[in-house]
Amino acid sequence: MTLEEWAALDEDIEGELVDGVLEEEELPNFLHELVVSWLIATLRPWARRRSGFVVGSEAKIAVGPRRGRKPDLSVFLPPSLPALSDSLARMPPHLVVEIASPRPRDVRRDRIEKVADYARAGVRYYCIVDPQLRSLEVYELGSDHRYTVALSAADGRVRVPGCPGLVLDLSALWGEVDEAERAHVRATLCANVGETVG
Numbered sequence: 001m002t003l004e005e006w007a008a009l010d011e012d013i014e015g016e017l018v019d020g021v022l023e024e025e026e027l028p029n030f031l032h033e034l035v036v037s038w039l040i041a042t043l044r045p046w047a048r049r050r051s052g053f054v055v056g057s058e059a060k061i062a063v064g065p066r067r068g069r070k071p072d073l074s075v076f077l078p079p080s081l082p083a084l085s086d087s088l089a090r091m092p093p094h095l096v097v098e099i100a101s102p103r104p105r106d107v108r109r110d111r112i113e114k115v116a117d118y119a120r121a122g123v124r125y126y127c128i129v130d131p132q133l134r135s136l137e138v139y140e141l142g143s144d145h146r147y148t149v150a151l152s153a154a155d156g157r158v159r160v161p162g163c164p165g166l167v168l169d170l171s172a173l174w175g176e177v178d179e180a181e182r183a184h185v186r187a188t189l190c191a192n193v194g195e196t197v198g
Contacts (some may be wrong), residue, residue, distance in 0.1 A: 007088035017068035025177040052077035063121035071096035100130035
């Protein structure tokens with residue numbers, strides 16, 4: 001499959017293009033989507049102040065002649081802005097974010113394969129948010145076309161390298177995750193009590 005054929009696939013056909021072959025994507029769970037929505041709400045105002053845009057996981061990005069990825073989040077800043085009619089972005093985003101999954105296959109994809117792909121494509125900053133480890137890693141692309149760790153953090157308010165003025169409150173993010181977990185436990189208990197009484 002070519003990049004153009006991949007870009008033209010119906011939206012209900014999921015997958016990323018790896019060496020011309022459609023490869024299965026990770027299956028996001030509720031935790032994954034909670035973190036994605038929190039990051040969109042945080043990144044969007046920062047990007048808009050710079051005339052940029054944040055897009056979600058259905059945005060297709062060419063990362064090689066026969067390779068295409070769909071990051072969980074991409075931040076595009078001028079002058080690298082795709083046309084609204086583009087089904088495939090051929091210019092690199094300023095920043096991509098992947099939410100790590102605990103499956104070994106997905107860990108390898110996010111931490112090895114995508115690192116090489118995004119570097120080759122010229123993505124300046126690559127972030128990995130790991131909800132299981134409750135960590136944020138930011139990698140910066142060097143002049144040698146390799147990533148180096150620019151930031152590694154677990155909590156507190158952190159300034160994101162390469163994004164002046166962007167501060168992520170990791171404690172607030174993990175607090176929202178904890179709140180969702182508590183709400184789930186309460187709902188499950190209430191449902192179980194209701195079944196017992198009924």
